[in-house]
Amino acid sequence: MILFELIPFEVLRLIWWVLLGVLLIAFALTDGFDMGTGALLPFVARSDAERRVVINTVGPVWEGNQVWFILGGGAIFAAWPPLYAVSFSGFYLAMFLILAALILRPVGFKYRSKRDDPRWRAMWDWALFIGGALPALLFGVAVGNVLLGVPFHLTPDLMPIYEGGLFGKLFGLLRPFALLCGLVSLAMLVMHGAGWLVLKTGGAVQARARRYGRGAALAVLAGYALAGLWLAFGIQGYAFVAPPDPNGPSNPLINEVVRSGSWLAAYAARPWIAVAPAMGFLGTFMAWRALSGRGELSPLLWSKLAIFGMISSVGLVMFPFILPSNSDPNSSLSVWDASSSQQTLFVMLVCGAIFLPLILAYTAWVYRVLWGKVTPEDVEDPDRHAY
Amino acid sequence: MDFGVVELSRLQFAATALFHFLFVPLTLGLAVIVAIMETVYVMTERPIWRQMTKFWGLLFGINFALGVATGITMEFQFGMNWAYYSHYVGDIFGAPLAIEGLMAFFLEATFVGLWFFGWDRLSRRQHLVVGWLVALGSNFSALWILIANGWMQFPVGAQFNPITMRMELVSFFEVMFNPVAQAKFVHTVSAGYVTASVFVLGVSAWYLLGGRHVELARRSIAVASAFGLASALSVVVLGDESGYDAGENQKMKMAAIEAMWETEPAPASFTLLGWPDQQARETKWAIHIPYVMGLIGTRSLTEEIKGIDQLEAEAKTRVENGIRAYDLMTQIQAQRGADVDPALIAAFREHEHDLGHALLLKRYVEDPRQATAEQIARAAADTVPTVWPIFWAFRIMVGLGFGFIVLMGYFFWRASFRRMRFPRWALRLAVLVIPAPWIAAELGWIVAEFGRQPWTVADVLPTALSVSHLSVAEVALTLAGFCLLYTALFVVEIGLMLKFIRQGPHEDVELTQRWMASHRQRLAGRPEVVR
Numbered sequence: 001m002i003l004f005e006l007i008p009f010e011v012l013r014l015i016w017w018v019l020l021g022v023l024l025i026a027f028a029l030t031d032g033f034d035m036g037t038g039a040l041l042p043f044v045a046r047s048d049a050e051r052r053v054v055i056n057t058v059g060p061v062w063e064g065n066q067v068w069f070i071l072g073g074g075a076i077f078a079a080w081p082p083l084y085a086v087s088f089s090g091f092y093l094a095m096f097l098i099l100a101a102l103i104l105r106p107v108g109f110k111y112r113s114k115r116d117d118p119r120w121r122a123m124w125d126w127a128l129f130i131g132g133a134l135p136a137l138l139f140g141v142a143v144g145n146v147l148l149g150v151p152f153h154l155t156p157d158l159m160p161i162y163e164g165g166l167f168g169k170l171f172g173l174l175r176p177f178a179l180l181c182g183l184v185s186l187a188m189l190v191m192h193g194a195g196w197l198v199l200k201t202g203g204a205v206q207a208r209a210r211r212y213g214r215g216a217a218l219a220v221l222a223g224y225a226l227a228g229l230w231l232a233f234g235i236q237g238y239a240f241v242a243p244p245d246p247n248g249p250s251n252p253l254i255n256e257v258v259r260s261g262s263w264l265a266a267y268a269a270r271p272w273i274a275v276a277p278a279m280g281f282l283g284t285f286m287a288w289r290a291l292s293g294r295g296e297l298s299p300l301l302w303s304k305l306a307i308f309g310m311i312s313s314v315g316l317v318m319f320p321f322i323l324p325s326n327s328d329p330n331s332s333l334s335v336w337d338a339s340s341s342q343q344t345l346f347v348m349l350v351c352g353a354i355f356l357p358l359i360l361a362y363t364a365w366v367y368r369v370l371w372g373k374v375t376p377e378d379v380e381d382p383d384r385h386a387y
Numbered sequence: 388m389d390f391g392v393v394e395l396s397r398l399q400f401a402a403t404a405l406f407h408f409l410f411v412p413l414t415l416g417l418a419v420i421v422a423i424m425e426t427v428y429v430m431t432e433r434p435i436w437r438q439m440t441k442f443w444g445l446l447f448g449i450n451f452a453l454g455v456a457t458g459i460t461m462e463f464q465f466g467m468n469w470a471y472y473s474h475y476v477g478d479i480f481g482a483p484l485a486i487e488g489l490m491a492f493f494l495e496a497t498f499v500g501l502w503f504f505g506w507d508r509l510s511r512r513q514h515l516v517v518g519w520l521v522a523l524g525s526n527f528s529a530l531w532i533l534i535a536n537g538w539m540q541f542p543v544g545a546q547f548n549p550i551t552m553r554m555e556l557v558s559f560f561e562v563m564f565n566p567v568a569q570a571k572f573v574h575t576v577s578a579g580y581v582t583a584s585v586f587v588l589g590v591s592a593w594y595l596l597g598g599r600h601v602e603l604a605r606r607s608i609a610v611a612s613a614f615g616l617a618s619a620l621s622v623v624v625l626g627d628e629s630g631y632d633a634g635e636n637q638k639m640k641m642a643a644i645e646a647m648w649e650t651e652p653a654p655a656s657f658t659l660l661g662w663p664d665q666q667a668r669e670t671k672w673a674i675h676i677p678y679v680m681g682l683i684g685t686r687s688l689t690e691e692i693k694g695i696d697q698l699e700a701e702a703k704t705r706v707e708n709g710i711r712a713y714d715l716m717t718q719i720q721a722q723r724g725a726d727v728d729p730a731l732i733a734a735f736r737e738h739e740h741d742l743g744h745a746l747l748l749k750r751y752v753e754d755p756r757q758a759t760a761e762q763i764a765r766a767a768a769d770t771v772p773t774v775w776p777i778f779w780a781f782r783i784m785v786g787l788g789f790g791f792i793v794l795m796g797y798f799f800w801r802a803s804f805r806r807m808r809f810p811r812w813a814l815r816l817a818v819l820v821i822p823a824p825w826i827a828a829e830l831g832w833i834v835a836e837f838g839r840q841p842w843t844v845a846d847v848l849p850t851a852l853s854v855s856h857l858s859v860a861e862v863a864l865t866l867a868g869f870c871l872l873y874t875a876l877f878v879v880e881i882g883l884m885l886k887f888i889r890q891g892p893h894e895d896v897e898l899t900q901r902w903m904a905s906h907r908q909r910l911a912g913r914p915e916v917v918r
Contacts (some may be wrong), residue, residue: 060500071488081477088466089855110452355489
């Protein structure tokens with residue numbers, strides 16, 4: 001028996017589906033507050049000193065946080081190659097916009113305070129705003145489209161073909177439900193960023209962060225509830241015609257898929273997954289309360305719970321589908337037919353088991369070293385605050 | 388497939404990758420140089436070394452930001468522009484990219500923030516360790532990306548699966564210890580060290596020419612020339628030609644580098660200079676050095692190096708054999724779902740290694756089995772890359788590589804044995820050659836990747852088949868977008884670099900004086916040292 005056969009293919013696929021969720025959630029929990037902070041920058045901080053305080057709260061950590069996104073991309077490539085191929089080439093121009101916005105962030109953080117010219121600084125403030133708000137919005141739009149299904153099919157050689165013209169593909173993504181998801185995602189990360197700023201700042205910036213955070217939390221509650229109702233009554237789900245073989249080859253065309261019922265039928269089949277949206281609602285509500293109260297750490301923690309619940313709820317209702325096709329349902333990608341080979345999943349699992357605990361340990365240490373508020377006096381000292 | 392999309396996608400990948408690699412080598416080398424300087428600071432407690440650490444660290448940071456920014460594109464554009472590639476080899480190629488994230492990016496990115504923000508939150512030793520972890524992280528990242536790239540040059544440890552229509556991993560061990568990848572890793576990382584050494588040397592020389600920051604500049608030259616000499620030797624001695632013996636495609640690349648049209652009797656001569664004429668298949672005005680090529684290419688006097696004509700003839704046989712593999716693959720696919728006849732699988736395995744060559748025909752005919760003799764000949768001819776860019780890029784790169792050895796050796800000698808006195812012409816030269824390592828590094832990638840054509844994965848997947856199903860307009864739009872964005876960022880980056888180089892290091896007078904006072908006291912306690 002070969003080593004990698006110790007774990008059945010089916011189990012490996014399930015683990016990597018969970019890990020995909022873990023990586024995306026970790027990205028939203030960490031880089032999420034960086035993006036939220038960026039989106040809030042022009043509003044919560046008015047003077048240059050205030051803006052430097054806000055930027056320096058995320059200054060030392062955003063870079064490590066962003067690696068969850070890079071790793072997410074790498075893990076999708078390694079564990080779910082068809083998903084990587086179909087989604088990134090299909091969402092081509094949207095991906096370009098996300099990349100362009102994310103590219104502005106590293107330079108924005110690093111270069112903004114390196115010149116005194118106010119126009120220079122104002123320009124980078126806007127770059128940081130775009131780098132935070134645009135990806136936050138577009139990630140939500142992408143999730144909305146995944147729930148709706150996207151127009152692609154696979155040729156018999158498994159070449160993905162995404163339908164639509166030059167801008168048809170881009171604007172085709174902006175369907176009403178997807179836009180709603182985009183707004184929920186933006187509001188969610190703004191709430192998260194506000195929670196972070198409440199923890200890391202004081203005075204006027206903190207007070208404004210509380211105010212904007214409360215508004216964002218209410219928008220999340222309303223938007224998430226509305227999206228749930230929309231999913232219940234307005235959007236068809238996907239189902240396999242015959243139960244697929246969980247150990248079968250990774251060729252999506254082998255399994256026949258039809259549109260039927262609602263995604264929310266998953267709650268009838270697996271009632272325990274209702275925990276996820278419950279956490280989403282509870283976390284958001286409690287974050288709203290904490291933002292109204294005096295707690296400084298609690299808004300961030302409740303907001304983390306909310307994000308965990310909401311993102312999980314999307315993955316759980318769709319299981320086992322990961323990217324359905326609305327133009328050719330048989331091409332839909334699922335956990336059972338769109339993974340890497342058993343050996344690759346096993347090797348990657350071993351690597352993850354070695355490195356993820358290490359990463360969590362040293363990341364925790366770094367956050368501990370950097371614990372504490374950033375004040376306007378601090379940012380004058382180049383040894384304490386580099387940006 | 389639309390050939391315009393193929394060409395534009397290649398152009399976009401080349402542009403974004405070459406641009407990314409303007410920042411990577413400096414990051415690789417400067418991280419180590421700064422860590423060395425900080426080590427000296429922690430060991431001696433001399434404030435000058437802290438100033439050096441902070442000054443070069445600042446320039447490192449400005450460069451690092453763009454390395455990170457342009458690296459984001461690299462991780463995602465395989466899926467965006469090379470969807471069929473991603474599907475076809477993602478099972479193998481994705482793993483090193485993901486491991487790069489797990490092992491390298493997290494280390495590098497988590498600690499780089501702490502390095503800049505942690506000066507007064509960490510003890511000296513802790514801060515030093517953080518600096519070394521950043522250097523380690525960036526070097527690990529080079530290791531895994533070159534394992535991925537090495538696999539594209541020489542795809543070991545993988546097998547085609549006709550049911551899932553892709554290459555699948557057979558031996559992770561082989562992928563990891565791919566000889567081509569290992570040679571490339573040492574070569575690339577050393578090149579990064581040379582780049583940073585030349586940069587530090589050049590900037591310091593500029594200070595010396597102006598009589599500014601003399602203490603910092605001389606010490607920086609001492610570090611840069613020692614480190615640079617060792618690295619420059621390593622780049623050449625451990626150059627990645629040692630990997631060119633592996634695999635047919637690598638052999639074709641080597642033949643192109645040497646513009647060796649016909650197989651020569653061993654040991655082959657080395658063409659120092661000349662003008663490769665692709666049409667006539669000869670190198671005009673060639674200057675030959677006997678024996679040298681055979682020695683470089685095979686490390687022996689008896690082994691033969693194959694010429695382009697012979698390699699092309701072999702490719703033709705492989706295309707013909709590949710059609711058989713393609714036919715068997717189609718038969719296996721037709722039985723999908725049912726139990727596939729083991730005899731059929733066995734027959735396929737026998738011809739499998741030529742399947743990629745049949746896919747070369749897809750450019751000319753939908754079904755390779757219907758290819759005409761003329762199409763087969765064209766497919767075989769496609770395996771010959773355009774020779775002159777590879778021939779010249781290689782020569783300029785190697786010339787510069789030897790130049791760096793001389794430069795670094797000279798400065799190392801002056802720094803070690805001539806009391807750090809540098810003639811002005813040498814300092815001027817050191818400033819002038821600052822761009823040279825970047826030119827050498829970019830040319831190196833052109834040799835490696837342009838020389839790999841017509842394949843994305845050598846002998847497995849043709850470039851023309853690897854692209855996404857996109858329109859010319861889409862790719863043109865993003866190409867224009869990347870060019871605009873990158874150009875703007877480049878201007879900003881260079882502007883900031885020049886600003887801070889002109890401004891020079893922040894000299895902490897108070898700290899220096901305090902240290903000098905305590906140092907005098909210490910010396911006073913040891914009368915034999917005081918003169």
